[in-house]
Amino acid sequence: MESFITPTRWNLNNLLQCDSDLEKFKNYISCIKANLLEIEECEKLNPLNESGLNAISQIIKQLESAESFYYCLTTEDVEPSLLTSLYTNISMLKSQARFIVSNFQERIGNMSEKQFSVWSNSINQKVFIEELLMDTQRTSKEEKIISNFARETLGNLEEIYVQARNNLKVKGNIDKDVKEISFAEASSLALSHPEQTNRRFAFRELNQTLKTQAEVFASVYNSMVGLRLKENMVKNTDYLDDSLRLNGISKRALHTMWDTVDTNIHSLSRYLKIKAGEVGKERISWHELMTSSQEVSNEITYSQASKGIIDSLVDIDTNMSEFVKGAIAKGWVDSEQRKTKPPGGFCAPFIPEGESRISLNYDNSIDSARRLAHELGHAWHFKQMKNVPSLFFSDDTFEMTMAETSSIFFETAYIDYVIQNTDDTSLKKAILGAKIERSLNYLMSIRGAFLFEDKFYGNRKKGPLDANQVEELSLQCQEKAYGYSLSEYEPFVWIKYVQFYQANIPFYNYPYSFGFLLSIGLLNLAKRDKQFDQKFQWFLSETGLMPLEQLIHKHFNIEISKPDFWQQSIQSVVEDIEEYNKTL
Template sequence: MKTSTAPSKWNLTNLLPCGPDTEQFHNHVTSLKETLASLEGNEQSAPFNENELHTLAKLIQQVESAESFYYCLTTEKTDTALLASIHTNISALKSHIRLLVSKQQEKVSHMSDEQFEEWFSYTKEKRFLKDLKTDSKSSTEETVSNFAAETLTSLENIYAQARQNLTVQVELAGEKTELSFAESSHAALSHRDSSTRNHVFRELNRTLEKQAGLFASIYNAMVDLRLKEQQVRSTDDLEESLKVNGISKPVLDAMWTAVDRSLPGLTVYLNIKARESGKEKISWHDLMTSSQETSDEIPFPEAVSGISDALAPIDRNQSTFINETIQSGWVDADPRDTKPPGGFCAPFMPEDESRISLNYDNSIDSARRLAHELGHAWHFKQMKNAPTLTFSDDTFEMTTAETASIFFETAYIDHLIENTSDALVKKAILGAKIERSLNYLMAIRGAFLFENRFYEARKKGPKDAEQLEHLSLQSQKEAFGSSLSEYEPFIWIKYVQFYQANVPFYNYPYSLGFLLSIGLLDRAKKDPHFTRKYQGFLSETGLLPLEELVEKHFDINLAHTDFWEQAIHQITQDIEQYRQL
């Protein structure tokens, strides 16, 4: 495999006028507040004219870029208190803008046909009509929603600070030391030495057990607030989540039904791993870390080259994009303790760029994660950046996002397996692929079951840390088909997705995106027109629900279990190949 020079540090200087200086960023956000105040001062009895609507649409994009920039700065050595204040200001800006748009929607709804025709004749941007003619919330509902959004953001910040303030006492190389939450989470799952992984995992969980009451209070408060908002608006969070993600309940049910039917075939791998380790059953931690037993390393430049090579047979443009992205300074791969576990891709739609953060440690898993985040960046690049009066939070389908990211990830892992001649390394990579598949279908299923059941339980009153732990363990046991010896008691603290202010049920989109991506990858090998169809599919994100886009571009009905079962069959084939190796 060829390698090349690949910059591993991102460039944040050319994205916003303020650059990466936190004080200047604060001033930039203040200037956005002034723009909003000016718009609010222009409010009349009639709706905004087209120039004012364009100003509002531009402001929405600027606020979204500021929010992405905030997430980038959280990984740098910056003033965390000032950043938290900036994040609160951004959240307040979004709430006020949503209220302003709601008022415009209300004005349009009260216009006579003649008034509307006259107003509309001066509006060339027809997308604004779609945004303003949509069903609007009442002023009471909008006020409640804005209050909930701002309060949830504050609770998310409290969670982030509480997690950041955690210190884990461990002994490494015979010396006692302190690790941050991010450092200990990474070491517990990714350290090369198994005894070190186990030691850090135990100490991290001991630390979380002592602080579990605080995190239980935060999570209880967030869910209680969402439930109260549901009562006012007569809505349901799961139903709204499905709508935002572009699928119907029958699609979700069809996917989970296919997963349930396939559990006996999927748990075969868990039994194989138990036999290999000389145990009756393996634990959750065994499963999440066994892929680290391979000593094979992939330096960052080699990973970039491999991802590019993997995508070339599918779409030469994707392959070229990978190299251009790295050379343009979109990716920050250098390990830092300020980075959260995992990684993220922050879009800057007006600038037509993205920024990717991850702790790259030369492991196969970090190379896989790099491919995953680059898939997000490719998706953002394909999306149409048309002026709109809605935030992407309200229209961006995480199901489509995860399909795009896991598409890149799986293509890369398959490429590694196909191009590895060493049988032991091939088996290790295949094992890591299978374990990742089980994570999408079992671990994430457990997270979904837990969240869904906690929402129901919380309606009867707050639950303490012990009750949360019990509910989490029950959900995991069901999702893994009772095939593990021990489960993870503090998933509900470690998974940041549970505490995100604007995205409840941020779990099933991963499972759906995973299965949809491997189903589409299979079609990419057979359909000569796949590249055109796939690009069209991604470019129309948010214009039609995912369910309709998949049927439009690929003629697939996601409400039928057939497609999901065919996708899962590819995983059972991987398990059979692993058994033979």
């Protein structure tokens, strides 16, 4: 593959006029705080007007960019106490902005019909009126105060989890030298070290360390779920209602998807039996499944991965391909390996600036290349989103189901391209196996996480669960999700995955499975619809403007509350398993 010259460190200097300078960033946040106070004072003394609405809308955009900048700083060498302070300040300012908007809504609710008519005619930006009218009748001021308090408290609990996890020290075998390493390093070694004995050592030591601290994490998770359940009780809602609303889908659509996966569990778990047979076992463990691809050497440099992603998108949409080329060349991606980086990767959006920043520990593996494609898919999505005035944070409107569709679309297109352009039979088989294992991760591992959260919320209503009870519940749900086909499952997954502790996203899990199956269906559609590129861009650009279930029907005429679409997507995974079996 032809080399593609790329920078490996991102450029933060042109964002928010902070030049990576912490003092400038703190001043940036201080200015937002001062502007919020000014709006608050003006709001008390003056009639509600469009100028005030525009001002708070602009501050909301600035706070979102500040939060993205903060996440970028978490991967740099910054004092943890300073990061905590920055996060706390941003979280408090977001709560303050929400409270101001809540006061605006209250003022609208207190207007007479005639007053509202005169006022609404004076507002040119009609989206402000629509947003202020949302929930004004069914949500009381007390409920809004409770919601703001819950968000702020959940944010603080998330930060406690992050700090507790980052402070963990695990025994690691690095170059035959046993020493203490971080949680992130141990997680990486346990799954991606080229030597099996070192992977097993890191996996065992990581789990042993987590076991000693499990009660701390159980306490944090119990507190987060307990707080959400109390908020549900005040609002008289079900614990899945907020998640479904935030993801723009119906309960029927969600259950139809999972029921279709369950219907196909025998066909999907066939791959697990094939893998066990390859090593002369009746069953393999979760760890063996997740690390089997490490036995095949397949080095893909960052430059090669970048070019491969660019080439994989040319036939689908040349605009996508050119976007990726520009994003990498402009220094949007930080691929450098650093101890300060968390496992996996992330894409931080700066929508008003029209840019994103991507972080990942690139290690020349096919999995790193896949992650790069995934995060670039997020960046493409953010680029399509219009920077329109709004009184809502994207936390309140940005559907994870939609977010994971674009990212998984990109990574699937890339993996298919690699398989099609690999001549070495054994290497092609290994990459196909890795693709299937990734598919099963979305359909089995993620399903196990959903089953765990669903049951945990139900059990938590009766009272807190201790660490042993949480772990047992997690293992039971994994067994069901994997069709009882593995010999051992993943210990302490409920501690390892930061997504369980995200303050703004209850039930993080099913959107990944949803996005995966939707992206497969859309990729299949792209092969036969000549207007797909335009439809997909329009689809992404309307994020948050209407529920995702309606958007899918509007742009692609797909009914996701019926099993047909889900079955077609799952069938693609089954066909991959059949193809893999033919190579034995």
